[in-house]
Amino acid sequence: MxxxxxxxxxxxxxxxxxxxxxxxxxxxxxxxxxxxxxxxxxxxxxxxxxxxxxxxxxxxxFPLEDIRRLLALWHDRGRASAEVRRLALAHVAALEEKARVLQSVANSLKHLAAHCHGDARPDCPILDELEGRQG
Structure with a gap:
């Protein structure tokens, strides 16, 4: 029941x-x-x-459009699992690219922080970079 x-x-x-x-x-x-x-x-x-x-x-x-497609495949009992696999692997590739970009951003911030004196002086390469004054 x-x-x-x-x-x-x-x-x-x-x-x-x-x-x-x-x-x-x-x-x-x-x-x-x-x-x-x-x-x-x-x-x-x-x-x-x-x-x-x-x-x-x-x-x-998964982005909403992929979820929409996955839901349709889930409801379709005659689906080919190849399409589900293709969506999953494309998502993995997008996640890996995003991870690479985020790692690059983290590395840039670490570099800037390493060059910031972190003392009472007003000059700061982090703020300079955000302002667009760094090379």
Whole structure:
């Protein structure tokens, strides 16, 4: 026997997704809860499963458009796993590039901090760089 549909607050507690984000996911078309005559949303097991799916995908830092595609593939029982794999590997490549960029930024800041005297003098290469005065 399936459990009865729940309110947005109950869906939030059951899935770990905030009510605000549940409303957002509905607004952008990732989620389609039933509505009662009074307009209240009701979340049955399929919507709760979709919310858990979305939360896990967000935990893995997938962008919303990739999550939209992954949800479609998840619902399509005739899907080819090759498409899912392609999306995952493209995401890995994007994450690795972002990590490289962030490491470069961290290295630049370490270099600037190493050249800042950190004393009572007003001159500071970090502020100079932010102002655009460094070479």
């Amino acid at each position: 399936s459990r009865p549909a729940v309110t947005i607050g109950e869906a939030s507690r059951a899935t770990g997704v905030s009510e605000k984000m549940i409303r957002h996911y509905e607004a952008i078309g990732l989620l389609h809860p039933a509505r009662q005559a009074n307009g209240y949303r009701r979340y049955a097991e399929p919507e709760l499963a979709a919310l858990r799916f979305i939360r896990h995908a967000r935990d893995l830092a």
